[in-house]
Amino acid sequence: MSIQTAADEYNLALKQGQKEYRELVMEGRSPYPAVLDDILPENNTDSVVDVGLVEIPSDRIIGTKSAGRITAFTASFRPLLDNKSEFAAKWISLCDAHLGETGITDPILCYEYLGNFYVQEGNKRVSVLRYFGAPRIPGTVKRIVPPLTDDPRIQAYYEFMDFYKASHLYCVQFRHPGDYARLLAHLGKKSGEIWEESERRTFNAYFHYFRDAFCALQVPPEEVLPEEALLLWLDLYPFQDLGRLSTAELKKSVAALREDMVANTKKQEAVKVQTKAEDTSKASILEWFISASPDHLNVAFVHQMNPGSSTWVLGHEEGKEHLKRVFGDRVSLRSYFDAANSELAEPIIEQAVADGAQVVFVTAPPLSRATLKIAVKYPKVRFLNCSVDQAYSSIRTYYGRIYEAKFITGAIAGAMAQNNRIGYIASYPIFGVPASINAFALGAQMTNPRAQIELRWSCVQGMPQADLLADGIRVVSNRDAPTQAKMYLDFCNYGTYLMNDRGDLIPLGTPVWVWGKFYEFVIRSIFAGGWKRDKGESTALNYWLGMDSGVIGIRLSEKLPEGVHQFAEILKKGLCGGTLDPFRRRITAQDGTLRSDGTRGFTPEELLHMDWLCDNIVGSIPTFDQILPISQQMVRELGIYRDKIPAEKEGKPREDFDRIR
Incomplete structure (x- = not known):
């Protein structure tokens, strides 16, 4: 290969470099390689480790160790100096070697910092090899390790x-x-x-x-x-x-998946938590005329289990029946059952779309990825998954602020606990559950300053209800009623109840899921021309509705003392009207940390991600290793520490969603 050929290559590389230089300057960015000495903090105490010879990904070489000669290169190591310069002559010589039989054999010397490489010796070798598109460049590397x-x-x-x-x-x-x-x-x-x-x-x-x-x-x-x-x-x-x-x-x-990838990477920044039952994405008047609102909707419900085996599914099915009563012939409703895991769910959701579904509600959190996979295939169909804090823009998620009703049952428990001890059986350490536990504890403290909440978990080994009652605790809060049916309260396996001196269980009150109210809100907003999503929109919308929207309710027992019943109604009115915030008060955590001085409440994001417990609670949040295998899938999906759970391959046992509350 002749020197002239190498010189011609230099001239082409130089033109590319000059073009890159102009473009970077116009964008307001530095046209030169980064300088590691300028990036490292002053009085740097980072340790240096010899890594040895590495096949360095060429696109990871982004700069030089020191500032000397950086003006000879662009940011991508294209040459900038005149073709008559000594620099150009050396570049051409290296190019000739690269194109010849011997090639460039000597490894470069460089430093690696946070995954990027900065050349100490061999800048021109990098320039030649990157110009010819080398995917990797051999180099002897020293790693600079920052303090943890x-x-x-x-x-x-x-x-x-x-x-x-x-x-x-x-x-x-x-x-x-x-x-x-x-x-x-x-x-x-x-x-x-x-x-x-x-x-x-x-x-x-x-x-x-x-x-x-x-x-x-x-x-x-x-x-x-x-x-x-x-x-x-x-x-x-x-x-x-x-x-x-x-x-x-x-x-x-x-x-x-473009917008979902943006949302999933931004995580919390991309998630918008909507706490009001009002549509914020309605079409403009012009859009309304161009694309008229539908006058009929085909709505599908996809469940992980069936009503015969799951009260969780039963509650959502009652929500579907509510739609039928409200909208009549304007909606066609169909349910699909036993989508036990993602593999089974995907063809079932596909079938719902094939059957003409325009709106699909998937009622189990572990099926969120299956929902997303089908949603990106059918962007004109509206998909929702019953979960929370999911950073996906192609589907919407929904859940309820159950902590509001827990605050009321906590106040009832405090008033009824004669020995000041109250048991609380929590479901899983997932988003929103610590807020429910704390709201219950604050409600109990309001009516009984000496109240102590003894916390147990249904997702770990043991029999929490039997253990609490055997330990002398007479007032217990258990899972929440899946529907408004009175039998769940009377059954005394839901809500809050009292054991009297004869050993009888007396119902006091229970939070209630009213899914029909949420489904009505969504369908009504679509009929009104809502659910508008701009192209390129990467916001992940999570509905988190509460008592003010009717999605969360409370059923009070007729066996409550009249004064306690009246007080509970006052609290209910305040929560439904938005004039009462259970967390707008002085709050101290178990470790003595002042979490609130009482001058403000918590944001929805702070409530969802709450990972601490109030100081009148005895007990702790279980670690992932303590959780039963059948419950681990839920915690992997929505756990308050899900990002820290070791990601291991495992089977997918069917979850008992009746304990989700």
Whole structure:
């Protein structure tokens, strides 16, 4: 290969560099490579570790160790100096070697910091190799390890270092803790399990295949990285599909998830919690005329179990019957049962769409991913999943603020507990449950300052109700009534009840789920021209409605003392009217921390993510290892510490959703 050919290549590279320089300057960005010495904090105490010889992903080389000679390159290491310069001559010589028989053999020397590489020696080698599209560049690497802090990026990097020990892969750099565990779970590998060379090659090939499809969408990296997008894609499709799908098929599946990938990466920032039964997405007058509101809707309900085996399903089915009474012939309603897991749910939801469903309610939280997978295939169908805090923009989620009714039953329990001891049986440590426990405790404290709440969990080993009663506790709060039927209160296995001196259980009151009110709100808003979603909208809408909307109610026992009954009605009126906030008061947690000084309440996000207990509660939130296997699926999906749960491959036992409350 002649020197002249190498010189011609330099001139082409120079033109590319000049173009890149102009574009970056016009965008207000630095046109030069980053400088590690400028990035590291002053008085840097980071440790330095020799990593050795590494095949460095070339796109991870983003800068230089020091500022010397950075003006010779653009940010992507294209040359900027005149073709008559000494720099150009050396570049051309390296190019000639690369195009010849010997090639460029000497590894570069560089530093790695937070997954990116900064060249100390070999800038021109990087420039030549990147110009010719080399996917990897050999380099001797020193790693700069920052001190461990609470910064999610730093925590994720420490997880990367463990991941690298087993995989020797640099191509994925997550920004959120727990993402490496999620990736390993999708790949069927355990943390610390050594990767074989064939596994590395396969992953590299599949990941780059996916990355090319994702990058075609031109999503800004500050919104979503390719590896973050891959995690959501793998939630819906098996890893092996990357070896089977055509380029067109892969691009289609990735493009359909674009907004969901943005929302899932932003997580809390993307989730909008709506607490009022009012539609905030109604079409404009012009849009209303162009696309008239429907005068009839086909509505489907997909359940994980059936009414004969689950009171949870029974409650949602009563909600469906409410729609029939309210809308009559304007709606056609159909139910689908026994979608026990995602694999079974997908064809059932598909069938609902094939049967003409325009609105699909999926009533079990663990089926949210199956709901999403079908939703992206049918963007004109409206999909909702009964769960909360799910960062998906293609489906909406819904749940109830049950803590409001728990506050009332807590006040009743405090008034009725003669020995000041009250038992509370909680379901799972999932979003919103600690808020319910605390609201109950605050209600009890309001009517009995000496009240002590003894907490048990139905999702761990044991018999909580029998244990509490055997321990001398006479007032107990258990699961909430799935419907408004009086029998659930009288049964004394729901709500709050009292054991008298003869050992009889006396009902006091229970929170009630009134799903029909929610379903009526959704269908009415669609008939009114609502449910508008702009193209490119990545907001994940989570409905979290309460007593003011009628989705949460309370049934009081006729056996309550008159004064207690009247007081409960006063509290109910305040909660329904929005004039009473159970948490707008001075609150101290178990560890002595002042959680509120009483001048404000908590935001919906703070209530959903509450992970502490009030100081009048005896007991604690169980760890994931303490939870029964049959209940772990629910906690993986909605647990208050779900991002910290080790992601292991496991079976999917059918969950008992009657304990969800």
